[in-house]
Amino acid sequence: MCGIVGLFLKNxxxxxxxxxxxxxxxxxxxxxxxxxxxxxxxxxxxAQDRCKLTLFNADTNYPWRELSGxxxxxxxxxxxxxxxxxxxxxxAQASDDRVLPWLKAEHPDVRIMGYGHLMEVYKDMxxxxxxxxxxxxxxxxxxxxxxxxxxxTESAVTTEGSHPFTPAADMCLVHNGSLSNHNNLRKYLRKxxxxxxxxxxxxxxxxxxxxxxxxxxxxxxxxEAGLKDLDGFFTFTMGTKDGFAVVRDGIACKPAVxxxxxxxxxxxxxxxxxxxxxNVEKAKIWEPAPxxxxxxxxx
Amino acid sequence: MHExxxxxxxxxxxxxxxxxxxPDTNERVWKLTNLHGEHACAVGxxxxxxxxIDGHIGYYCAGMNQEATVVIHGQCGIGVAENMxxxxxxxxxxxxxxxxxxxxxxxxxxxxxxxxxxxISMKGVDIVVxxxxxxxxxxxAQSGSxxxxxxxxxxxxxxxxxxxxxxxxxxxxLGSDCIEKKMTPHHLAKLERLxxxxxxxxxxxxxxxxxxxxxxxxxxxxxxxxx
Numbered sequence: 001m002c003g004i005v006g007l008f009l010k011n012x013x014x015x016x017x018x019x020x021x022x023x024x025x026x027x028x029x030x031x032x033x034x035x036x037x038x039x040x041x042x043x044x045x046x047a048q049d050r051c052k053l054t055l056f057n058a059d060t061n062y063p064w065r066e067l068s069g070x071x072x073x074x075x076x077x078x079x080x081x082x083x084x085x086x087x088x089x090x091x092a093q094a095s096d097d098r099v100l101p102w103l104k105a106e107h108p109d110v111r112i113m114g115y116g117h118l119m120e121v122y123k124d125m126x127x128x129x130x131x132x133x134x135x136x137x138x139x140x141x142x143x144x145x146x147x148x149x150x151x152x153t154e155s156a157v158t159t160e161g162s163h164p165f166t167p168a169a170d171m172c173l174v175h176n177g178s179l180s181n182h183n184n185l186r187k188y189l190r191k192x193x194x195x196x197x198x199x200x201x202x203x204x205x206x207x208x209x210x211x212x213x214x215x216x217x218x219x220x221x222x223x224e225a226g227l228k229d230l231d232g233f234f235t236f237t238m239g240t241k242d243g244f245a246v247v248r249d250g251i252a253c254k255p256a257v258x259x260x261x262x263x264x265x266x267x268x269x270x271x272x273x274x275x276x277x278x279n280v281e282k283a284k285i286w287e288p289a290p291x292x293x294x295x296x297x298x299x
Numbered sequence: 300m301h302e303x304x305x306x307x308x309x310x311x312x313x314x315x316x317x318x319x320x321x322p323d324t325n326e327r328v329w330k331l332t333n334l335h336g337e338h339a340c341a342v343g344x345x346x347x348x349x350x351x352i353d354g355h356i357g358y359y360c361a362g363m364n365q366e367a368t369v370v371i372h373g374q375c376g377i378g379v380a381e382n383m384x385x386x387x388x389x390x391x392x393x394x395x396x397x398x399x400x401x402x403x404x405x406x407x408x409x410x411x412x413x414x415x416x417x418x419i420s421m422k423g424v425d426i427v428v429x430x431x432x433x434x435x436x437x438x439x440a441q442s443g444s445x446x447x448x449x450x451x452x453x454x455x456x457x458x459x460x461x462x463x464x465x466x467x468x469x470x471x472x473l474g475s476d477c478i479e480k481k482m483t484p485h486h487l488a489k490l491e492r493l494x495x496x497x498x499x500x501x502x503x504x505x506x507x508x509x510x511x512x513x514x515x516x517x518x519x520x521x522x523x524x525x526x
Contacts, residue, residue: 028336252415252434255377257395271336271355271376285355285374287395287414289452290434 001151002163003029003269004174004256006237007277008144008244008296011263014278018043019140021277023132025266026147028273030128033149035157037131038123040164040172040239043142045118051096051169053103054113054121055088056159064088067107074102085134087113087122096169111159116170118142118241123159143298146239148174161198165206170241173209175202176254176269179232205230209238219243223293235288237267242298252290259283265296302330310337317367320346336376341369347386358395361388364405377414380407383424396433399426402443408497415452418445421462427497437464438474446493448501456509464509465490467501478512 005025009015019041026037046052055064060083068081068090078093092099096115103110114121122135128149132138148163155161164172179185182201185208190196194207208230212222223238223245235254238245246267248256258267259274261283268274277283288294303313313331320326330351334340338357341350344367352360355373365384374392383402390398393411400416402424409417412430416438423443431449438454440462450468457474463486464477473479482490482504490503 250434252396255395257376270338271357271374272338273336275335275355281354281373286393286412287433290415 003032003149005268006146016141018142019137022145023137025273026128029149036125036150037128038148040121041145053090053115056111114166119170123162167206167210173206173238176235177233181231223247245295250291259285300328306333459511465506476515480510482508
């Protein structure tokens with residue numbers, strides 16, 4: 001079982017409160033996922049010649065500063081690193097296609113939670129309130145954010161299989177449900193150059209959408225293609241650097257509720273997570289229809 | 300009117316208080332505030348009281364209702380009035396999936412739209428929806444009436460037994476064994492009564508009636524190869 005939440009701000013004046021609102025939404029999903037939680041926040045873009053990566057190692061004494069220094073020497077680039085719990089936020093004056101291979105070769109024990117120009121991703125064990133506090137979610141500003149709370153019923157409580165999945169730069173996906181054709185799709189995607197980190201079905205969905213976007217599809221086109229190619233139960237919420245999308249399968253048995261007004265659009269597994277958003281009592285509230293793609297983009 | 304603020308009194312306590320009111324209670328009108336989408340609110344009521352829910356509410360609101368009138372002044376989540384036996388539940392906004400699921404009696408009025416599977420396995424309830432209903436509504440419906448003033452989503456009345464479905468707008472598609480049926484004066488009168496009791500102004504003559512073709516009731520020899 002799991003809970004998913006997403007918030008996309010249309011009104012830039014609300015951006016300073018993005019993290020605070022997402023924290024309330026995430027805590028609203030505690031009963032659907034008390035084991036662990038994950039967040040992806042589109043927050044503080046770095047300059048075009050830089051990239052930022054959220055890294056993970058379970059050891060809180062991991063030598064992050066040395067890693068950062070070594071990377072700087074190897075790529076002859078300015079680097080900066082900040083540790084947050086068992087995560088670290090690395091900013092490097094280099095493109096991600098130079099940083100990622102170096103990290104994978106030199107530090108295979110470090111997991112890359114997400115990368116790009118603005119997305120930061122934190123996934124950890126504990127109650128949603130504890131995870132949000134550990135990474136300072138409340139103080140994070142930005143344009144949009146997605147969260148996931150997990151109640152592990154079939155597998156161990158670890159961060160490997162936890163959401164959001166981040167298959168490409170500044171892209172993340174959360175999934176409530178299960179896919180039945182993920183093995184075939186994984187084979188297909190491997191042939192088309194996608195590399196997989198887990199045997200998780202949601203990762204297949206994430207890389208499927210990344211593949212479609214890389215082929216040149218718009219966010220809406222990629223989601224519509226997914227309705228044809230992904231077989232199973234799903235409520236997906238996806239973030240890209242400037243977009244936000246929600247789609248449910250044709251049966252729509254995995255819960256979702258949406259709310260929208262002139263200032264923001266929000267989705268959650270249950271209304272409880274939307275109940276404290278500003279002016280929600282006057283927002284349009286509806287259940288997203290089956291097999292229907294909903295997308296929003298920053299102007 | 301008795302008002303309860305859910306930020307001060309826990310929901311379980313509120314439900315217990317409403318469920319244990321004696322038949323001769325004078326406390327007949329209640330208002331619940333600050334619910335913030337709680338689940339299973341005002342469930343299992345058995346007395347003819349009136350409960351007003353001020354704001355949006357979560358899953359299974361007013362489930363198993365008997366005799367009481369529950370009015371939701373907002374939107375509601377999955378399974379509103381599930382297994383209602385009698386009384387009335389009214390949603391001023393939209394309802395999520397499975398509204399009135401398995402309900403055996405009473406009246407459920409949704410003034411907005413209902414999501415997928417509205418009236419799934421309904422067993423005698425009357426449901427009147429002012430807006431539209433989603434896909435697979437009245438799935439395996441057994442008895443009662445579903446009135447839809449707007450449109451119905453795909454597979455309306457799939458595997459229906461004996462419920463009566465009235466739709467004013469478009470039906471995206473009919474489910475297995477559900478067919479359009481003739482609107483007789485008897486059905487027009489029944490529909491008029493339903494619309495009137497729901498307080499909805501619509502002309503029964505603009506509706507079409509759907510129901511069971513009764514082809515799935517008995518074993519048919521043509522299907523022998525399927526077993």
